[in-house]
Amino acid sequence: MNRVYNFSAGPSMLPMPVLEKAASELVCYGNSGMSVMEMSHRSPDYEAIIKKAEADLRKIMNIPDNYKVLFLQGGASTQFSSVALNLINRAPSKKGLYAVSGQFSGKAYKEAVKMGINAKCIATTKDDNFDHVPTITRDMVDQDASYLHICFNNTIYGTKYGYIPDCGDVPLVADMSSCIISEPVDVTKFGVIYAGAQKNMAPAGLTLVIVREDLLGLSDESIPTMLDWKTMADNDSMYNTPPCYAIYMAGLVYEWIAQLGGLEVMKEMNVKKAKLLYDYLDSQDYYIAPVKADSRSMMNVTFVTGDADLDKKFASEAAAAGLKNLKGHRSVGGMRASIYNAMPYEGVEALVAFMKKFAQENPKK
């Protein structure tokens, strides 16, 4: 069995101890006589699994009691609709604010517009090819708005907010799909945090929503029940059958992080990995890192050679060397190394070594 270093943006690497544990108990979990996949979601065995997952997540993220944790389905894309439908009535203006810092925040904005919501884009860095995130100041945030939506880490462009925008009394809603549990974050600064699980938490098919209680129950009666956070909160994410196995996997990941020492330790490990790669990028001029320094993502590192053919060759030869999925998103090209929690330091060392070798072997004309 030869494991590769998988730099995929998502789904992406999971920690080896987690995979090995899951494999060892896949057919038969503990004394239950069955797989976790086969358990009734209302059985005591499964109740223990989902409760421990939530408790571990609350512990590592330091989630206050006045926030609900929901384990949902549908991906962040479903939340683009849910955010608008659940929150738009919060203020009489029924106006949703959006900052567009890349493809997914743009999709969230467009989804609101499509659904007939009064959505306003207050900031975008589109004219700069999203090479940094917008600077959002308090005066830009209309205080009569129902919410402000941002994407905290932009997977495709490799950018991240280096600060938490001050929104005054307007709830800040953040898509954290590609940076969730990569470092400590002050949950109290947000009204809602949501994330697809498939980048840093679990296999695809699970969506985490962390929502402040006063933001529940504001939707119109006509909201599709499964998109209504209050219904899901009132039923502890079990209004219907939840994605049980993905929640179990997320629980193993939360436990792994807790055992390592929590998000402070995780941040140290991630800083070390990202620093190795960015320091190399800053030390040479063969590769160009397009993202401005203050917006650099710790999870998704983008770079280009400046020559599309060389980029293609790079991704192809890297894959052959066991460094997989380094090709950038089809909408932007170049290379992207996603170095989530589960990527070992050795993987980034191997990448930098390969980059040096490739640069030597492929001089630019």
Next chain:
Amino acid sequence: MNRVYNFSAGPSMLPMPVLEKAASELVCYGNSGMSVMEMSHRSPDYEAIIKKAEADLRKIMNIPDNYKVLFLQGGASTQFSSVALNLINRAPSKKGLYAVSGQFSGKAYKEAVKMGINAKCIATTKDDNFDHVPTITRDMVDQDASYLHICFNNTIYGTKYGYIPDCGDVPLVADMSSCIISEPVDVTKFGVIYAGAQKNMAPAGLTLVIVREDLLGLSDESIPTMLDWKTMADNDSMYNTPPCYAIYMAGLVYEWIAQLGGLEVMKEMNVKKAKLLYDYLDSQDYYIAPVKADSRSMMNVTFVTGDADLDKKFASEAAAAGLKNLKGHRSVGGMRASIYNAMPYEGVEALVAFMKKFAQENPKK
């Protein structure tokens, strides 16, 4: 490792060969160097997995080319909204018809009403405690309606339609969550078939939708994108990241069925299991099977002793004997044996033997 016989209504048993294969390749799939859980959904390895899953399903269910197969998230409960939002505009009447044969068909109807849809219940067996399914005749189906929605097998009550209602030109929409791929079904008689996967197909977190192409693209522009079947069809279920691992597991189940000989063989096995249990129920008077003969489900077999305390004792002692989850749904009480595809014949034999022993040891007063 002592595996039990798990009679859970869902999530429920998966075939042992499927679980063993999944366990053996969980950490590293083939030559990919990674787990299926870690694969980019757009990678060639994963594309092969999802394409084979769809091809095998099309083969075993004999799905015609003018039907799309969608692998979605959110459970059947999400489809209660999706059915109404996608189909209500099909006819100028904008009227949806519903037959209520149990809890989930009732929820589907209520969801349409809640969303402001013009929903009409044309038949219900509520007054008979849902001990049979409604008889729906052609004259009951308003021909100006957009669709008729039924639940083909009612998990909680243990009933199933023994016939396919003749709807004329009105598309028949069936929730088949608890009977999908248990026997051959004539797909051409339906406009839409949908099913949560966690009963007979895969772990929870995957929802199958089979939809006739002419029923795509009818929704209002304001439909949440993730509920729009056309968006999902146009993107081969990859508008966003699909529930990759659950689809992989479903693919293993489809392959298992194909290797056994397809749905005719599966039906033979299921008939044999159900017959063993129903024949025993009909041969004695200790246990009562409340469902009328023409509506009996082959997947969910309900029975009671007529004494709530004895029922409780039965479920408890059965569990201790390795026959798990025989307690009926909390809304109806009694016992329920869910004997899906993956339940071996030996499991039903063990159940009948236990039932005989329990009846002898616990004479009624």
